[in-house]
Amino acid sequence: MSAALAALLDPARTTADGPVAGYVGADVPVELLTAAGYHPVRLSGSPHEDASDGIGYLGGGLDPAACSVLTRLLHGGYGPLDVLVVSRDCEASLRLFYVLRELARVEPAVALPPLHLIDVLHLPHRTTTRYVRAKVRGLRGWLQQRCGHTVSGDELAAAVAAHDRVRGLLRAVGELRGQRRLTGTEALGVVAATTRLPVHRAEELLTALVAELPGRDPRPGHPVYLTGSSHDCPDVYTALEDAGLLIVGEDHDRGDLLSTMDVGVPAGAADVDALDLAVAERYQHNGPSAPRAAIAERAAHTAAALRGRGAAGLLSYVREHDDGPPWDFPAQRDAAGVPAAIVERQAYGLIDPSELDRALSALGVPAVVA
Amino acid sequence: MSAPTPRLPSAAAATAHQRQWFADLHRDHTPGDPLALVNADAPQEVFRAMGIPYVVNQWWASIVAAKRRTQDHLARLRERGYPDYTEQYSSTALGSAFDTDPDSAPWGGLPTPSLVLAETTGDASRKIFDVWGAQPGVTFYPLESAAADTVPERWWELMPHRWEEAVGTDRLDLMVGELEGLIRFLEATTGRRFSEQRFTEVMALVNEQEEWNRRTRDLIAAARPCPIAVTDSIPAVMIPQWHRGTVWARDAARRLHDEVADRVRAGAAVCPDERVRLMWVGRGLWFDLDFYRRFQDRYGAVFVWSMYLAIAADGYIRHVDPDSGDPLRALAARFAAFSDQLYTPPWSAEWYVKEARTHGVHGVVHLVSDDARGSWATTRALRAAGVPVLELHADNVDARRSDPEHLDGTVGRWLEAEVLPRTDG
Ligand code: SF4
Ligand code: SF4
Numbered sequence: 001m002s003a004a005l006a007a008l009l010d011p012a013r014t015t016a017d018g019p020v021a022g023y024v025g026a027d028v029p030v031e032l033l034t035a036a037g038y039h040p041v042r043l044s045g046s047p048h049e050d051a052s053d054g055i056g057y058l059g060g061g062l063d064p065a066a067c068s069v070l071t072r073l074l075h076g077g078y079g080p081l082d083v084l085v086v087s088r089d090c091e092a093s094l095r096l097f098y099v100l101r102e103l104a105r106v107e108p109a110v111a112l113p114p115l116h117l118i119d120v121l122h123l124p125h126r127t128t129t130r131y132v133r134a135k136v137r138g139l140r141g142w143l144q145q146r147c148g149h150t151v152s153g154d155e156l157a158a159a160v161a162a163h164d165r166v167r168g169l170l171r172a173v174g175e176l177r178g179q180r181r182l183t184g185t186e187a188l189g190v191v192a193a194t195t196r197l198p199v200h201r202a203e204e205l206l207t208a209l210v211a212e213l214p215g216r217d218p219r220p221g222h223p224v225y226l227t228g229s230s231h232d233c234p235d236v237y238t239a240l241e242d243a244g245l246l247i248v249g250e251d252h253d254r255g256d257l258l259s260t261m262d263v264g265v266p267a268g269a270a271d272v273d274a275l276d277l278a279v280a281e282r283y284q285h286n287g288p289s290a291p292r293a294a295i296a297e298r299a300a301h302t303a304a305a306l307r308g309r310g311a312a313g314l315l316s317y318v319r320e321h322d323d324g325p326p327w328d329f330p331a332q333r334d335a336a337g338v339p340a341a342i343v344e345r346q347a348y349g350l351i352d353p354s355e356l357d358r359a360l361s362a363l364g365v366p367a368v369v370a
Numbered sequence: 371m372s373a374p375t376p377r378l379p380s381a382a383a384a385t386a387h388q389r390q391w392f393a394d395l396h397r398d399h400t401p402g403d404p405l406a407l408v409n410a411d412a413p414q415e416v417f418r419a420m421g422i423p424y425v426v427n428q429w430w431a432s433i434v435a436a437k438r439r440t441q442d443h444l445a446r447l448r449e450r451g452y453p454d455y456t457e458q459y460s461s462t463a464l465g466s467a468f469d470t471d472p473d474s475a476p477w478g479g480l481p482t483p484s485l486v487l488a489e490t491t492g493d494a495s496r497k498i499f500d501v502w503g504a505q506p507g508v509t510f511y512p513l514e515s516a517a518a519d520t521v522p523e524r525w526w527e528l529m530p531h532r533w534e535e536a537v538g539t540d541r542l543d544l545m546v547g548e549l550e551g552l553i554r555f556l557e558a559t560t561g562r563r564f565s566e567q568r569f570t571e572v573m574a575l576v577n578e579q580e581e582w583n584r585r586t587r588d589l590i591a592a593a594r595p596c597p598i599a600v601t602d603s604i605p606a607v608m609i610p611q612w613h614r615g616t617v618w619a620r621d622a623a624r625r626l627h628d629e630v631a632d633r634v635r636a637g638a639a640v641c642p643d644e645r646v647r648l649m650w651v652g653r654g655l656w657f658d659l660d661f662y663r664r665f666q667d668r669y670g671a672v673f674v675w676s677m678y679l680a681i682a683a684d685g686y687i688r689h690v691d692p693d694s695g696d697p698l699r700a701l702a703a704r705f706a707a708f709s710d711q712l713y714t715p716p717w718s719a720e721w722y723v724k725e726a727r728t729h730g731v732h733g734v735v736h737l738v739s740d741d742a743r744g745s746w747a748t749t750r751a752l753r754a755a756g757v758p759v760l761e762l763h764a765d766n767v768d769a770r771r772s773d774p775e776h777l778d779g780t781v782g783r784w785l786e787a788e789v790l791p792r793t794d795g
Contacts (some may be wrong), residue, residue: 057746091493101716102747116410127547134540169552291493295500327497330451
């Protein structure tokens with residue numbers, strides 16, 4: 001294995017670099033956190049831990065990944081967080097925010113970091129841009145209050161440029177997936193690492209990875225493109241790849257979708273207002289994600305991305321209580337032009353073996369006898 | 371045993387009006403003419419002012435459910451590869467779009483709308499409308515739904531006049547922009563005109579209607595025993611609500627008020643042996659409306675509260691400053707945070723507590739469906755205020771999961787164990 005890949009996939013290498021900003025959801029503008037001097041860490045759940053406390057607050061009808069994040073937060077599972085920023089990338093994140101806000105109001109004994117919602121919306125209209133810009137400004141103002149200094153245009157421009165470089169490198173890693181140089185499970189781990197490492201460390205390791213990978217032998221497996229739910233842990237990827245698939249791309253925001261667009265430092269930048277707007281437009285238009293985008297937009301994106309990676313099949317994996325993806329699937333299947341299958345209402349971190357066999361045969365892959 | 375109180379005339383009148391209105395719609399509607407399908411919390415006042423007829427998505431779902439046709443509607447979604455297990459209350463009407471036998475459909479079927487309007491809430495609801503928008507002749511117009519980082523707790527005191535403060539300027543700016551876009555779109559695609567004068571009248575009629583509902587709610591809160599059944603107040607409030615902005619709807623709300631006032635004066639009672647006053651939190655149990663009566667004989671337990679009248683009383687009124695106010699901004703304030711009032715803590719939680727107190731309820735039955743929002747906070751706040759709460763896990767339209775025997779047993783055991791001991795003696 002390449003040294004950079006090993007370093008990226010080793011979570012023990014993550015050490016906090018200054019005050020830590022935990023965040024929920026891909027709609028949190030991480031460049032603002034970096035510019036304010038925080039080390040942004042994206043919060044993930046775990047299907048291997050009991051999440052009943054989180055389910056108690058969020059209810060049994062909500063994405064178990066969000067219930068897991070809440071449980072971990074309540075039990076201090078992320079270590080000390082100096083602030084917590086929640087986006088509204090999906091309904092579950094918004095409800096998680098509401099529960100946290102209510103807990104802070106009525107149960108002050110529960111230790112929670114200072115909390116802020118960033119309400120990034122996604123309709124492609126000017127009215128939406130103005131709103132998102134106001135929300136970006138609001139987040140910047142709130143962070144400035146907490147960290148005690150005013151973010152300068154230069155600081156924000158530097159943070160934007162750094163995170164854009166990481167996105168560019170992630171896209172380069174994506175190209176290498178098209179050449180089968182790393183598995184989907186590895187790619188998922190690489191993206192995850194970039195959401196918990198300090199941005200400069202992520203950039204160093206990714207730069208090394210992109211230099212090392214072209215020399216690697218192609219990975220085996222039947223190449224498929226994965227759509228449906230987002231994956232905050234590798235279990236399902238591992239199960240799919242153990243069954244003979246190679247996940248060459250995906251359209252969720254813990255994979256390829258995290259880095260489809262850059263912010264871009266506006267010409268003659270260093271003006272914070274111009275940067276706020278650039279950040280707002282990037283987060284408004286990044287996507288198209290399953291919980292937020294139109295069916296037609298998703299189908300077009302999925303079909304194009306699938307062809308770009310040379311996938312021979314389309315698999316939609318949908319976790320229980322993740323309500324958006326099953327509505328996308330019929331149009332994605334029609335647009336894909338390759339065999340397609342869906343497995344729905346799967347338990348968090350698992351894929352039902354008989355559903356997997358059914359999907360494999362629909363995709364034209366012989367079932368692997370375990 | 372006393373005879374149950376007769377059906378409230380205004381409830382019967384509202385139901386009859388709705389039937390007639392829908393029959394007239396069938397008679398007058400030519401396919402291709404402007405007709406909207408809108409969500410219950412959408413800014414219907416724009417359509418009212420422009421004379422564009424609309425059908426409320428959730429109302430239609432309740433009709434389908436009352437005719438016990440929800441399952442075959444959901445099956446049509448499944449046949450087309452769409453899920454039949456998410457947001458059934460919003461997706462039922464889409465099943466009507468795929469009806470191959472409209473003659474057998476409830477009420478002669480749902481005419482195909484030219485426009486569907488919905489907010490982009492939830493992860494599935496905008497997708498349901500995307501599918502609508504893919505049907506021939508149907509356009510989907512999505513509206514943003516914004517969320518606030520902080521909100522004032524006692525919103526019901528602010529909303530009538532100080533709505534800008536309650537909802538927040540960013541959200542209102544966005545929603546006004548959205549409404550201006552919607553109006554321009556409707557002007558361009560339907561040829562109808564948006565008259566500011568007409569719109570001002572519509573907004574005034576809505577405020578008058580909801581003011582009558584507010585007085586009615588206050589009467590019922592104070593009356594002992596409870597003068598009307600929730601199964602009467604729901605149609606008597608909701609049908610006029612779907613017709614809000616008309617003289618008929620305003621007058622229907624006044625008629626309901628006058629009937630309730632008469633009953634209170636006469637000491638009329640849903641259950642003269644009223645011993646337990648209950649509050650129903652959640653959507654109506656459309657497939658089993660009889661549920662609300664079944665605890666009267668055995669326990670003297672009466673449902674005195676449902677959200678439909680209470681949210682009409684507190685959730686809609688948005689007065690406009692006659693000199694400087696913008697009625698469009700007031701409309702934005704009516705719907706920008708509408709569902710927050712019912713489902714987002716602290717707004718929702720504190721409001722249910724306020725209503726439980728003013729109605730003097732002994733217990734709350736809280737319907738928690740899969741897509742319920744904010745239910746932990748609601749239950750917690752009520753219990754913290756000393757009100758026993760039963761969480762009933764069921765779905766309000768999907769009767770597969772809501773067997774009456776199970777529901778009755780659960781409520782009965784809870785009444786015996788938690789509520790009655792606190793009321794006797
Ligand atoms: S992948 Fe599974 S085992 Fe590893 S951290 Fe995530 S949840 Fe735990
Ligand atoms: S218990 Fe209530 S409903 Fe039943 S007969 Fe007596 S008064 Fe009427």
